[in-house]
Amino acid sequence: NWNILIEDSISVYYTNHNDIDWAYATSYFEHNIDLIYNTLLKLDEYDKIFDRVIESKLLDSNEGIVYIRLDMPYFLSDRNYTVKYSEEIIPDEDQIIFRFQSVKHSDAPDNESSVTLPNAGGEWRLTKINDNKTKVEYIWNGELLGMFPSYQLTTAWKTQGKEVLSWLKKYISYKNEKNAY
Numbered sequence: 001n002w003n004i005l006i007e008d009s010i011s012v013y014y015t016n017h018n019d020i021d022w023a024y025a026t027s028y029f030e031h032n033i034d035l036i037y038n039t040l041l042k043l044d045e046y047d048k049i050f051d052r053v054i055e056s057k058l059l060d061s062n063e064g065i066v067y068i069r070l071d072m073p074y075f076l077s078d079r080n081y082t083v084k085y086s087e088e089i090i091p092d093e094d095q096i097i098f099r100f101q102s103v104k105h106s107d108a109p110d111n112e113s114s115v116t117l118p119n120a121g122g123e124w125r126l127t128k129i130n131d132n133k134t135k136v137e138y139i140w141n142g143e144l145l146g147m148f149p150s151y152q153l154t155t156a157w158k159t160q161g162k163e164v165l166s167w168l169k170k171y172i173s174y175k176n177e178k179n180a181y
Contacts, residue, residue, distance in 0.1 A: 001015055002014065002015050002024055003015060005154055005157060005158040005161070006158055006162070009027060009028075010025060010026070010027040010161065010162050010165045010166065011025065011026050011027070012024070012025045012157060012158045012161035012162060013025075014142060014153075014154060014157050020119075020141060020143070021141070021142035021143060021153065022122075022139060022140070022141060022142055023139070023140055023142040023157035023160065023161060024137065024138070024139045024161070025137070025138045025160075025161025025162065025164065025165050026135065026136065026137045026138070026165075027135075027136055027165045027169070028129065028133060028134070028135055028136070029133070029134045029135075029136050029168075029169055029172065030132060030133055031132065031133075031134060031172050031173075031176065032131060032132055032134065033094070033096065033126050033127075033128040033134045035172060035176065036126055036134055036136060036168070036172060037096050037098070037126055039168070039171065039172055039175070040098055040124055040126075040168075041098075043056060043058050043064065043066040043085065044056055044057065044058035044066065046066070046068060048171070049167060049168060049171045050163075050164060050167045050168070051163070051167050052070050052071050052072075052163065053068055053069070053070060053071075054069050054070065054071045054078070055067070055068070055069035055080075055109075056068050056069075057109070059082065059105045059107045059108060060105065060107075063084055064084055064085035064086065065082065065083070065084045065085075065103060065105050066082070066083060066085070067080065067081075067082045067105070067107075067108045067109060068080060068081055068082075068083070069109075069111065069114060076146065076147070076148060077113065077114060077115045077146050077147065078111070078113065078114040078115070079114060079115050079116075079117055079144065079145075079146070080109075080111050080114045080115070080116055080117070081102055081116065081117040081118075081120035082102065082103055082104065082105050082108040083100040083101060083102055083103060083120055083121070084100065084101055084103045085098060085099065085100045086098075086099050086100075086101075087099070093127070094127060094128035095125060095126065095127045095128070096124075096125075096126045097123055097124070097125050097126075098123060098124040098125075098126070099121075099122070099123040099124075100120070100121060100122060100123065101120075101121045102117070102118055102119055102120045102121055115144075115145050115146035117141075117143060117144070117145060119141055119143055120140075120141055120143075121140070121141045122138070122139045122140035122141055123138075123139050124136070124137070124138055125137040125138075125139070136165060136168070138161065138164055138165060140160075142156075142157050144156060
């Protein structure tokens with residue numbers, strides 16, 4: 001039961017499930033599923049892929065644990081979280097699911113100037129349409145905590161969904177063009 005925030009080349013929705021706010025963004029990328037998947041696997045490069053990420057520190061490569069710090073706009077404190085990534089490949093549906101869930105890790109920085117999101121979680125869903133087209137879905141826990149006004153959550157989710165998918169698409173296009181020459 002997703003509520004529409006925007007339906008466009010990047011569509012964004014939200015819902016509340018079991019008293020947790022979730023946001024969902026989706027778009028079609030004119031790229032091969034493997035290219036997108038391999039980009040998302042670069043956990044320690046998220047600060048190069050997503051403009052609002054100012055730090056992405058791989059804490060445990062074997063376990064897929066990464067610390068992420070976000071630069072929030074205007075008067076808001078930065079946000080940070082530590083998550084563990086896991087993946088599921090569903091061959092008969094031509095789909096890859098890349099999930100992330102909050103974890104505690106002894107090497108995660110203690111950023112007092114940043115609001116820690118202890119319930120960060122979500123997933124990337126990549127579905128192959130054909131060899132050069134992929135449906136990309138990004139689902140995340142919409143909790144922002146700190147001094148963020150609740151009446152602004154839908155605006156934040158719409159912005160985040162559009163930004164994240166736009167930045168991923170831009171990064172992949174740039175890297176793809178650069179490698180083509």
